[in-house]
Amino acid sequence: MNVVIVFNHPYEGSFGNAILNAVTNGLKGANHEIDLMHLDNDGFNPAMSKADLQAFVEHKPVDPQVIDYNEHLERADHLIFIFPIWWDLMPAMTKGFIDRVLSPGVVYDHHPRGFGLVPLLKNLKSVTIITTMNKPKIMYSLLIGNLIRKAMLSSVFKTMGYKRLQWISFTSVTSVSQKKRENWLINLENRFSKLN
Template sequence: MRTVIVFNHPYEGSYCNAILGAVTKGLQKAGHQVDLMHLDNDGFNPRMSQADLKAFVAHQPTDPQVIDYNERLKKADHLIFIFPIWWDIMPATTKGFIDRVLSPGFAYDHHPRGFGLVPLLKNLKSITVITTMNKPKIMYSLLIGNLIRKVMLKSVFKTMGYKNLEWISLTSVKRVSQEKRVKWLSNLESRFSKFNSQSVTL
């Protein structure tokens, strides 16, 4: 299987980078081909320009980087996002990836009868979102309302028609012990090392 990881964190020493390492190691143990889209290292521009908007409407991307990402996503059996939660939502670069890369005519299209959307990435079996944040889980859930679940899983991918969606949320990252952070990484590596074509839901 081929897994595309969309990663967004500008600091190499971040816990997100440690997560990336653990997830990649686990997937490789499971025999996956891992294709990393490191948005920060790739210099991905999240801003939707006038030219981008015209391409969006025409279903014909013109940005070489967007076209490259599109071609690589077409081959993906599984898609994983890894990013920190900043001000209760994803970083701007991840949001820009959704806006500019997961475009109509590529990731989804309107239903021919006019009711809802239909997914176009036929190889894609599942989507996992892995996030970190410093808020406690209960605060994010009760006071903020789990925006990642609402925005990414429901408003984006479920609306597009994709299934097998999962969100792995690691909370209070700075407050927990180093031992717990290490255990989280070990659990992630183990979890993804068992991921195969017969088990698309982690």
């Protein structure tokens, strides 16, 4: 299985990087092919330019990096996003990836009858979003309203017609014990060693 990972965190010592390592180790243990798009290391520009917007309208990307990312997505059997939640949402690079890379004509298209969208990534079987945050789970759920679930699962992938969507959320990351974080990583590695 070809697993594409979209990773966004600028600090190499972050818990997000530890998550990336655990997920990668689990996938390697199951002999999956791993295709990493590290937005920070790649110097991805999240800002939509005039040329990007025109390309969006014409369903034909022009930015070489966006085209390259699109080619990676077209080969994906499973797609994983890993990023921190900052100010209750995704970082700018992840949002820019959604805006610039998940584009019409490549990832989805409008239904021929004019109602809704249809998915175009024929190999893609499932999408997993893994996030970290320092807020407690109940605060993010009750007071904030689980914005990542609404924004990425419902508004983006579900609207495009993709199924088997899941969100793994690690909360209160800086306040839990080191042992708990270690257990989270062990469980993640085991989980992705069984991905099918």
